Amino acid sequence: MQRTLADWLSHIERIHPKSIDMGLERIRDVHQRLGLKRPGKKVITVGGTNGKGSTVAFIEAIARAAGRRVGAYTSPHLLAYNERIRIDGRDADDADIVAAFEAIEAARGEVVLTYFEYGTLAALWLFERAKLDLAILEVGLGGRLDATNIVDPDVAVITTVDLDHQDYLGDDREAIGFEKAGIARAWKPLVLGDDDPPSSVLGHAYAIGASAVRAGCDFFFEPLPGTDHWRWREVGYRVELPAPALAAPAQRRNAAVAIAALRALRPSPTRLQFAEGVAAARVPGRLQRFERDGIEIVVDVGHNPQAARELAAWLRASPATGRVRAVFAALGDKDVAGVVEALAEQVDDWYLAGLADSGPRGIGVDAFAERLRGSAADEGQRHADVATALRAARAQAGEGDRILVFGSFHTAAAALALLGAN
Template sequence: MKNNIIKQFSFYEWLNYIEKFRINIEHRKHNVICIARKLGILPLNAFIYIVGGTNGKGTTCFVLEKILLGLGYRVGLYTSPHLFQYTERLRINGRELNKNLHVLSFIRTEQARDTLSLTYYEFITLSALYLLRYSELDVIILEVGLGGRLDTTNIINPNISIITNIGLDHTEILGNNRDLIGFEKAGILRKNKIAIISEKNLPRSLKYIIKKDRVRLKLINKDWFYKKYNNSWAFISKEFHCLNLPIPKVSLIDTATALAALSESKCFINKNVVKHCISQISIPGRFQILSYNPKVILDVAHNFHATTYLSKQLIDIKGFSRIYAIVGILKNKDIKNVFLPLISVVDYWYCITLQTNRSVSAEIIVQYLPIGSSIICSSTKHAWNKIQNIVSTRDIIIAFGSFFTVYEMYKMLKFK
């Protein structure tokens, strides 16, 4: 009876159904692997990159995808979370899939699950891997959802593992120091396989696993380098070098990390294609400039490491401008340290309660910000309207703090 009902679910009914999934953590890995075997997704028949780290995972994945597609490869990409709609999470050859294909995969995954328990994330990741398995791809790029060691993407054995950086985030799950978090991130490394790491200060736990498992480490500033000039930059490694690269619209270190991974893949790299692809990359919510006069910028930065980088980006363009920040944040974040790098950069703060029960209230946010320069707003629209009354064309408006903040801001401006 149940199977007959769910087979008739629409795409959105499926999402509503699986969002209710819960599980005892003790049974996670066994259930995931058992279902993956039923689905026939172990192993995946492609060259696999798996990308972990505290920040920059998504950007690194998108850069890899863009260049590999430019080089003529058939590429599948799985990322999380989505910003606007679920179908963003999975792309085949640069395109999102039709919702009907997702429904077919949901049905197949549910049949394989039977009476076994899964979380929402585990279910949708298995569904995505099923679609990737049968798409006849040359390359598959998997972004780790959380941590690495226990993440569902980690049931796949990669050819190359990538760790972008290691900072404090999701400490209630991954641990409250860099050694504990480093241990979780190191779970995506494989014995005698290549690991691209762009973290400059490796925690002891990560060093230990690299040595124990004889991981073929390719480390930033040792095995590969990048250098920025006024209007260009250069990438150099033993396997590949490229000068006079265009400055990307996304993070430079993440772009370099993608090139480091590409250079270790033993594929032919056309430098002109690389330059063209880098010049074309733009990712929603990653220092995304929506308009000018005043500049309106959206950024999903939501932890200390990310806002430290965001503060440097804002300082580079601030000049004599005033910066107005619209900020909402989720309850599991270290609020004080998220804001700390931006306190001296942002001039005025507009605090909102996001439209999710996971949101910190605006009344709590304002307690972490300078008195006299921060106010409570009832919504994104309320904050936007208040700023419009005083902003000048040379100023900057930045919305950040969560994927939810960026989504609400984008939706409000798109339909304004």
């Protein structure tokens, strides 16, 4: 009996004893056995602490506006695994992903692959068969040892470098930056979204001869006074753009980085195509807004202090008329105190929720609340799961209140499922 996609996902979750096991030897071996070559005529690899998914979406939307056949591989997914692999703007269907998994299983022999390695190989297998003009690969974790790094990109992108996944990447920006810089290639462009990137990133680029293209140095973006439009510019070129549909202040930076990547790739899209793509880009779970019974509900995947600072900036720029009620649930390896500190002045009421069923990194609400002892969320309500917490927040919210649901992709997925999003 042929396995369904759900059967395959259960199977590949069980094969490797660890959910994260960084290294390129296993996936490179199976990649060679599959006989895979380039996933597209051109490849852009996108790494960074925050903003990767949004930057991929901007690159994808602009390239499609330019008439290119585009594939995008992202992770994690929110509601369905198929979201991870898109070809020409459509999620891969179950049958195609199953066919890819069957090919990988036949080729791997005794090689034990992780869940992410299976998914990466499946995307590369499908992309090659789709005859893409452009393949966009989002790094899963770090860069140097991430499964996506078996492909040599024509342009590498590092959106931001900040503290996250320290158990795997290091305890400071310099160490983390070095790991992320591993996606750069000799004599190829490396687009950097940070105004002040770590010296480890610039040092690595210099050492291998990569051409660093830096925000605030080689390209610039600024608002146009009196409008919601903005300008992107570099020496000898400028383009005026509409506000992104994605709401957070950081999205202009993400869009600017995407434009820089496509300008570096050549041939460049036209000014009209840049504008169309910026306006068209959408990503679920990034300040995704709903109205239920007169209450605004905002869902965001932000899960580290840098992302929380961006959320706080948006809350300041778009204040609610009533109270801000935060439904917060995070995985056990996150700097949750740092997240609360970043948002403390913008949140009136906290609803803490457990993610006990979210794999080995999941945590129950009592242990989660203990980690927040002494913080602004210390007196927050406790709920076993996100759905229960969101129901409580909705029951207690009044006209003009805003409910912010955030802290993890797991948190956002639970909220979107409850809200009936698709």
